[in-house]
Amino acid sequence: MSTPAIEIEDLTVAYGERPALWDIDLKVPTGVMMGLIGPNGAGKSTLIKTVMGLIKPAAGTVRIFGKPLSETGSRVAYVPQRSSVDWDFPATVMDVALMGCFGRLGWLGRPKSIDRQTAREALARVGISNLATRPVHQLSGGQQQRVFLARALVQKAELYLLDEPFQGVDAATESLILDLLRTIRSEGGTVVVVHHDLQTVADRFDQAALLKVKLLASGPVDEVMTPELLQKAYGSSGAGLVTSRDGHP
Amino acid sequence: MNPLNLWEITPGLATVVLGTALLGLATGALGSLAVLRRNSLMGDALSHAAYPGLLAGFLLSGTKSVAMMVLGASIFAALAQWLTGLLIRSTRVRPDAALALVMGCFFGFGMILQSHLQQNPSAAQAGLKDYLFGQAGLLLEEDIALLAALALLVLVALVMGWSRWKIITFDRAHAVSLGINVFFWDVLYNFLFILSVVIGLQVAGVVLMSALLIMPGCAARYWTKRMSTMVTLAGASGAILGVGGTFASDQLSWPPGPTIVLLGFAWLIISFFVRDIRKKRNQYSGNSAKISDALHLGGVGAN
Numbered sequence: 001m002s003t004p005a006i007e008i009e010d011l012t013v014a015y016g017e018r019p020a021l022w023d024i025d026l027k028v029p030t031g032v033m034m035g036l037i038g039p040n041g042a043g044k045s046t047l048i049k050t051v052m053g054l055i056k057p058a059a060g061t062v063r064i065f066g067k068p069l070s071e072t073g074s075r076v077a078y079v080p081q082r083s084s085v086d087w088d089f090p091a092t093v094m095d096v097a098l099m100g101c102f103g104r105l106g107w108l109g110r111p112k113s114i115d116r117q118t119a120r121e122a123l124a125r126v127g128i129s130n131l132a133t134r135p136v137h138q139l140s141g142g143q144q145q146r147v148f149l150a151r152a153l154v155q156k157a158e159l160y161l162l163d164e165p166f167q168g169v170d171a172a173t174e175s176l177i178l179d180l181l182r183t184i185r186s187e188g189g190t191v192v193v194v195h196h197d198l199q200t201v202a203d204r205f206d207q208a209a210l211l212k213v214k215l216l217a218s219g220p221v222d223e224v225m226t227p228e229l230l231q232k233a234y235g236s237s238g239a240g241l242v243t244s245r246d247g248h249p
Numbered sequence: 250m251n252p253l254n255l256w257e258i259t260p261g262l263a264t265v266v267l268g269t270a271l272l273g274l275a276t277g278a279l280g281s282l283a284v285l286r287r288n289s290l291m292g293d294a295l296s297h298a299a300y301p302g303l304l305a306g307f308l309l310s311g312t313k314s315v316a317m318m319v320l321g322a323s324i325f326a327a328l329a330q331w332l333t334g335l336l337i338r339s340t341r342v343r344p345d346a347a348l349a350l351v352m353g354c355f356f357g358f359g360m361i362l363q364s365h366l367q368q369n370p371s372a373a374q375a376g377l378k379d380y381l382f383g384q385a386g387l388l389l390e391e392d393i394a395l396l397a398a399l400a401l402l403v404l405v406a407l408v409m410g411w412s413r414w415k416i417i418t419f420d421r422a423h424a425v426s427l428g429i430n431v432f433f434w435d436v437l438y439n440f441l442f443i444l445s446v447v448i449g450l451q452v453a454g455v456v457l458m459s460a461l462l463i464m465p466g467c468a469a470r471y472w473t474k475r476m477s478t479m480v481t482l483a484g485a486s487g488a489i490l491g492v493g494g495t496f497a498s499d500q501l502s503w504p505p506g507p508t509i510v511l512l513g514f515a516w517l518i519i520s521f522f523v524r525d526i527r528k529k530r531n532q533y534s535g536n537s538a539k540i541s542d543a544l545h546l547g548g549v550g551a552n
Contacts, residue, residue, distance in 0.1 A: 089419050091474070
């Protein structure tokens with residue numbers, strides 16, 4: 001069996017006294033599209049931030065493609081929540097997309113014409129080529145999310161971690177993001193998405209991990225999204241959330 | 250006032266003009282980063298916190314030694330910055346309150362130190378009080394060398410690490426995820442910031458130092474949609490404000506520091522109004538841009 005894209009062992013993260021994640025063991029195989037599911041405060045964002053090295057764990061290890069994060073370079077692309085940055089920043093859409101290549105640049109490095117070409121292609125893939133010179137503070141929510149995705153594409157990563165990419169975007173952007181992530185997977189990439197809409201999990205992902213501080217389950221979607229497990233995560237309302245998709249409350 | 254005297258530049262005045270220009274360049278460029286990072290108040294806190302360190306430097310050396318005073322001020326400013334961070338991390342005190350607390354305590358300590366020093370005649374003569382409100386008129390040639398070194402250091406650091414400054418300022422988490430050593434750049438930023446404040450104290454004083462850092466950046470933000478242009482413009486306008494303010498102060502017999510700050514404020518107001526007119530014009534063309542987006546993307550722009 002090939003090396004998993006992410007391998008998490010005995011991971012515990014705490015904010016002060018309160019544990020945010022407790023003793024997580026999780027393997028994400030390469031080439032899958034996994035939804036990270038769980039109620040508010042379950043630690044979904046915390047988990048991917050810890051994988052990205054943004055939060056220091058109290059205990060446990062994270063390996064990416066079998067190596068510690070410090071040795072993976074730009075093989076991992078992180079797409080934070082749109083609201084995590086101040087969009088009133090003096091930069092154009094092109095400027096932000098180009099930031100995806102900054103990991104490859106040295107101190108004195110400037111983006112080269114090939115990087116610009118890559119960025120133009122990325123903007124085209126997310127359908128905003130015509131906005132390249134637009135200042136980012138003029139963008140709508142959906143356009144902001146597309147810029148973030150373009151920036152991640154410029155990075156040419158193998159593993160993509162996205163924090164709530166479908167949050168507050170228009171329908172056209174939603175389907176574009178989904179198509180894009182499926183293309184990435186079909187090209188051999190691995191995609192992990194923090195997701196809170198239970199009803200769309202089965203349609204969008206082939207794997208799921210159900211989190212509530214502890215990891216309740218992980219694996220193929222139909223094995224994770226069972227009424228018993230969802231009830232464990234969300235309480236009594238949880239089981240109904242999924243079945244209501246078919247119109248049976 | 251004899252208009253012929255207008256262009257009569259004495260060597261003393263030339264020194265002051267050069268000094269304020271160099272300081273304006275360094276603080277304008279660096280301060281625009283502070284504006285974007287939303288820690289504009291750090292300049293105010295650090296300049297107040299540096300004051301007791303300045304006096305301690307004097308006390309230890311016994312003379313008005315620039316090196317000792319800059320060293321003392323730097324140590325106190327760094328201590329204040331570390332303490333502010335500690336308060337934010339490990340207590341329930343919020344960042345703005347932490348800054349105000351540390352600034353007040355350090356400055357209070359400085360005032361006590363000052364009243365103690367005033368009884369010492371050599372200290373009274375050294376004009377230590379000038380550091381409260383600044384005394385650009387007293388700039389000497391050796392101060393110019395220090396200010397030139399500061400400006401050079403800031404410019405080199407900004408140009409060399411440009412991609413780093415840009416990405417860390419816009420999206421720190423993304424920078425970390427790319428493996429960029431954010432800690433190093435934060436330390437460098439804090440170091441340059443402290444150095445600018447401490448060296449600028451003599452010119453602008455404790456009270457006006459933060460205005461020198463913040464105003465060029467705030468004004469420059471109105472004129473551009475690129476960070477590189479904003480930082481360049483802030484540095485250039487900082488230098489021009491230094492020169493213009495010094496000449497104006499010489500003509501009006503006003504103190505240079507406050508004159509520079511008032512001129513800077515006028516520049517900020519002008520920038521605001523000019524941009525406001527531009528914005529109204531752009532709203533018109535912006536609407537047509539939105540319509541063309543909608544035509545291209547089938548209404549994707551709407552959200």
